[in-house]
Amino acid sequence: MMLAASVMTGLLTGCDSARATVSRVVDGDTIDAVVDGQEQRIRLLNIDTPETKDPNADVECLGPEASAFLASLLPPGTEIDVVTDDEKLDSWGRVLAGVVLGDGRLVNAEMARAGLALPMQVGENDRFLPDVEQAHSEAVTARRGLFDPTVACTVPGQVDAVETAAAGLVSGATATTPEDADSAAIGAAAVVATAIALRSKLNSSVPGDALIWRAAHLVSDRSRWAARVVTSEARARSTVDGARDRARVLRTPPAPPAGGSSIPAPRPKPTSGGGGAVTSPTRKPAPAPKPKPAPAPKAGGGSGGSSGSGPVGYTGPRCYAPGGKTWKPC
Known part of the structure; x- marks a missing residue:
């Protein structure tokens, strides 16, 4: 496709350009636009945005936000100027270009200013790089987008x-x-x-x-x-x-007290009463002492010889009768 030559005013001058109408936004750095009645896929030059379309990779941090921001700048039907650099097409047949709004704003730089795109040079195409780098510096200073600490994934x-x-x-x-x-x-x-x-x-x-x-x-x-x-x-x-x-x-179990035994004394086993209830063991009472037996009366005790014994209380010598059953004082 041959792009008509014209002189741009504002940010860009001296580049091949053509008027186009946006048909849709593909992702954060790619759009479809109708140029001379033919729809072309346009890759915005000198920026790179988080991936959302790679089938072999996860959607990257702020990828959906970058696509949404570009869509807010370029809703379907928006009239734009497509401005090319030295290399017009990439290996996928996309037009490599800067996209300029009716008010002169370079969309490529606006993406970087929002912190949703990084500066990037493709081949010899560096026409829009200074504007993109300046916008990127603003985003870093203001902590926008990829540099925002309040965004969890950055x-x-x-x-x-x-x-x-x-x-x-x-x-x-x-x-x-x-x-x-x-x-x-x-x-x-x-x-x-x-x-x-x-x-x-x-x-x-x-x-x-x-x-x-x-x-x-x-x-x-x-x-x-x-x-x-x-x-x-x-x-x-x-x-x-x-x-x-x-x-x-x-x-860790506590250490035993100093000087004490680490093995507790065995507790007495409880005993069961007649009704099955467990009762505490009790000591048996000590047996009462047996009463001493009264002394037996002495044989032959009494008073006088008639009883076969000497007088009570006599402690002197005794003379026993034959058989040894009776005695009298000697």
């Missing part, structure tokens, strides 16, 4: 989330049960794992494929983000150690 959003999670960890050092201490350790360990993964990506010399990581590598804040993650990781590790120590203490 890199600064993930850094904030780890920092908040580490600050909110429940200490297990004062837990009253082993289960509570274990729970605190598990929660802190999850924060440690997240921090390690995030720190690894931030410290990598090669950004990941996702646009959020390429965005992180374009700003000086990356080193400060990494330092904050390291601090959060250290705090979470300390919580893990404290909780595990507490769990061990709670599971």
Whole structure:
């Protein structure tokens, strides 16, 4: 397709261009537009937006938002100027161009200004790169889109989330049960794992494929983000150690008192009464002492010889009669 030559006013001058009408937005950096009665697919030059259409990849952070923002700039029926650079088509047959609105705004730069696109050069095409880079710098300064810490999926959003999670960890050092201490350790360990993964990506010399990581590598804040993650990781590790120590203490039986036996004395077995009820053991009472027997009367006791014994109370010598049954004082 031959694009008519014209002189643009405003941001762009001296490029091949053509008037077109938007038919639909494909994603954050691609549209379909009708040029001279023929629909063409147009890839916006010098920007890259989060992926939404790749069948082999997940939808990226802020991909749907980028598509929605472009659709708000280019609703169907919008009249635009399509401005090309040195290389007119890519390997998929898409027209590589800048898209200019009727008020002179370069749509490519507006996507970067919203923080929803990164600067990118394709081949020798760099006509729109200075405008895109300027808009990108504005987005970084204003923390928009990919640089917004309030958006959970962005890199600064993930850094904030780890920092908040580490600050909110429940200490297990004062837990009253082993289960509570274990729970605190598990929660802190999850924060440690997240921090390690995030720190690894931030410290990598090669950004990941996702646009959020390429965005992180374009700003000086990356080193400060990494330092904050390291601090959060250290705090979470300390919580893990404290909780595990507490769990061990709670599971260790108390030591016996000094000088005492660690084996308790056996308790007496309860006895069962006649009605089946268990009664406490009782000691049997000591037997009462038996009464002493009265002394037997002495044989021959009495007074005088008639009784066969001497006088009562006599202690002198005794003279016994034959047979030894009676006696008298000698």
